[in-house]
Amino acid sequence: MTSSGVLVARGVRKSYGDVHVLDRFDLEVPAGCTFALLGPSGCGKTTLLRLLAGFEAADGGTVTVDGEPVLGPSRRRGMVSQAGALFPWLNVRQNIGFGPREHGDPDRDRIVADLLAVTGLTDFAKSLPRHLSGGMRQRAAIAQVLANRPPLLLLDEPFGALDAQTRLRMHEWVRGVLAERTTTTVLVTHDVDEALLLGDRLGILSARPARLVSERALAFGEKRGRHTLSDPAFVALKAEVLDEVLAGR
Amino acid sequence: MDTLYLGERVDTFAGVVPYRGAGWLHLSASLSRCGWSWAYAVVIGTVIGLGLGASKWVAALFEPLANGLRAVPLFAWLPLAIVQLGIGEKPARVLIFIGALWPIVVATSDSVARVPRAQLETACMLGTPRRRLWRRIYLPSALPEIVTGLRLSLILAWTCVIVGELSGTSRGVGAMMNAARESGRTDQIIVGIITFAVVGYLGDRVLRTLVRPVIRWSES
Numbered sequence: 347m348t349s350s351g352v353l354v355a356r357g358v359r360k361s362y363g364d365v366h367v368l369d370r371f372d373l374e375v376p377a378g379c380t381f382a383l384l385g386p387s388g389c390g391k392t393t394l395l396r397l398l399a400g401f402e403a404a405d406g407g408t409v410t411v412d413g414e415p416v417l418g419p420s421r422r423r424g425m426v427s428q429a430g431a432l433f434p435w436l437n438v439r440q441n442i443g444f445g446p447r448e449h450g451d452p453d454r455d456r457i458v459a460d461l462l463a464v465t466g467l468t469d470f471a472k473s474l475p476r477h478l479s480g481g482m483r484q485r486a487a488i489a490q491v492l493a494n495r496p497p498l499l500l501l502d503e504p505f506g507a508l509d510a511q512t513r514l515r516m517h518e519w520v521r522g523v524l525a526e527r528t529t530t531t532v533l534v535t536h537d538v539d540e541a542l543l544l545g546d547r548l549g550i551l552s553a554r555p556a557r558l559v560s561e562r563a564l565a566f567g568e569k570r571g572r573h574t575l576s577d578p579a580f581v582a583l584k585a586e587v588l589d590e591v592l593a594g595r
Numbered sequence: 596m597d598t599l600y601l602g603e604r605v606d607t608f609a610g611v612v613p614y615r616g617a618g619w620l621h622l623s624a625s626l627s628r629c630g631w632s633w634a635y636a637v638v639i640g641t642v643i644g645l646g647l648g649a650s651k652w653v654a655a656l657f658e659p660l661a662n663g664l665r666a667v668p669l670f671a672w673l674p675l676a677i678v679q680l681g682i683g684e685k686p687a688r689v690l691i692f693i694g695a696l697w698p699i700v701v702a703t704s705d706s707v708a709r710v711p712r713a714q715l716e717t718a719c720m721l722g723t724p725r726r727r728l729w730r731r732i733y734l735p736s737a738l739p740e741i742v743t744g745l746r747l748s749l750i751l752a753w754t755c756v757i758v759g760e761l762s763g764t765s766r767g768v769g770a771m772m773n774a775a776r777e778s779g780r781t782d783q784i785i786v787g788i789i790t791f792a793v794v795g796y797l798g799d800r801v802l803r804t805l806v807r808p809v810i811r812w813s814e815s
Binding site for chain 1: 711713714716717718719720721722723727731732735736738812813
């Protein structure tokens with residue numbers, strides 16, 4: 347079976363006690379697509395990503411990647427969260443090389459060197475995570491996951507803890523990194539700019555229990571960046587999307 | 596100060612000088628006893644702590660027992676150790692072992708239980724098999740707190756030497772102090788106290804220096 351990263355969720359349900367977080371949730375993400383999911387705070391975005399990653403089991407429904415059911419965490423699905431999860435006792439090089447080392451990838455050194463260059467962290471290869479800035483830490487966390495070359499990348503508000511300027515730089519960087527790869531990506535965020543700048547498709551979630559209430563393609567071209575923020579089409583769509591998200595509360 | 600009045604007038608330093616040769620024998624006996632008992636406590640305490648910290652099932656079963664035993668004063672073990680193991684080396688080592696064990700158990704189990712779930716999930720996601728999580732995540736993540744437990748345990752092991760040596764050993768700093776008490780040799784008692792202080796301090800410094808490279812990442 348080829349590893350293209352086609353993600354399909356059908357009728358997914360998840361509750362914590364009496365709190366219904368997801369109810370008959372459906373999602374389909376084609377291979378290589380960056381699918382941005384926007385939703386109000388507390389609607390179940392993180393729970394959804396944890397289910398897709400295999401960190402939690404659904405109460406009902408199915409999640410498959412390339413036709414294989416998601417039954418637990420796997421190196422074929424990489425997730426990066428807001429806090430990141432770099433190992434504090436390992437330096438940047440060791441953190442990025444952690445996955446390839448675990449499965450004895452013979453290309454480990456080359457992969458790590460490439461990702462250090464892509465992230466601009468070559469000069470910080472021997473630094474511990476606590477010596478990095480927030481933006482550098484997130485770049486290292488994304489590189490750590492990409493080192494395994496997963497067909498599916500899950501980003502859970504990965505830049506939520508960064509300041510506005512760093513976040514914008516990170517958007518441009520991630521957009522470039524994803525454009526060079528065929529990784530299918532699901533990004534959940536509550537930041538409309540982020541969703542519109544990074545997504546190929548945009549889905550809007552309802553308030554809890556989350557359901558996908560609308561879905562559309564985003565066509566701002568490959569070279570999206572800070573200049574896109576002032577594009578009239580972008581501004582108009584942002585207002586429309588914002589209305590839709592707020593109406594879903 | 597040349598003399599000291601503690602119940603009787605004693606020329607402190609004059610009392611110590613002729614004692615030097617025997618003093619080394621006592622010190623080396625105590626160090627050996629403490630070292631062996633502490634080493635056993637480190638191995639067994641770490642294993643128990645890892646089990647209690649990593650498994651809720653093991654913790655539910657054994658934690659009440661461990662907490663109960665931890666509360667038993669070392670002096671309460673002394674008669675049992677003497678009755679069961681006789682007088683001499685064995686009960687001394689066992690008593691030091693018991694005193695050193697609990698800080699390691701508590702520090703290890705607490706630190707392992709507090710390993711961030713995100714780190715475990717990330718490791719699983721990156722391909723670490725469950726059996727390897729111990730080496731890759733639990734131990735390195737918990738190590739700074741385990742080291743704190745080891746330092747506390749080493750100091751406690753050293754302070755327990757005096758209790759252990761009350762079980763009838765003929766050599767050791769504690770045995771020397773016990774004999775000095777019976778013969779009213781305040782000078783030797785003071786030498787024993789100073790020896791405990793200096794050796795305890797140096798032992799902690801040596802341990803801290805040895806483990807520093809592996810926990811440097813956690814230093815603020």
